Amino acid sequence: ECEFQVHNFEYGKSTLPVLGDYVWYDVNGNGVQDEWYDANNEGVVTKNIPDAEGAIDYSLWEWIDFNGDGSYAGPANAGELNAG
Numbered sequence: 001e002c003e004f005q006v007h008n009f010e011y012g013k014s015t016l017p018v019l020g021d022y023v024w025y026d027v028n029g030n031g032v033q034d035e036w037y038d039a040n041n042e043g044v045v046t047k048n049i050p051d052a053e054g055a056i057d058y059s060l061w062e063w064i065d066f067n068g069d070g071s072y073a074g075p076a077n078a079g080e081l082n083a084g
């Protein structure tokens with residue numbers, strides 16, 4: 001005979017690093033997953049243009065617009081931004 005078992009996993013705001021779409025550390029502490037790896041440390045998202053062989057220098061990767069829509073936001077662009 002089966003009985004339903006209920007387990008509540010309470011959650012709330014945390015000051016610790018949290019798991020988001022990726023492992024995510026809220027570097028700027030604004031509670032929004034808007035960090036990315038700013039390779040050239042200029043404070044804006046730099047678009048990387050792959051070379052003729054479709055390659056970029058991985059150490060410089062900030063954003064590659066794989067689908068060519070000019071955006072890195074939203075599910076359609078998942079994986080384009082080098083999320084911090």
Ligand SMILES: [Ca+2]
Nearest residue numbers: 040042044046
């Ligand atoms: Ca940049």
Ligand SMILES: [Ca+2]
Nearest residue numbers: 065069071077
């Ligand atoms: Ca895109």
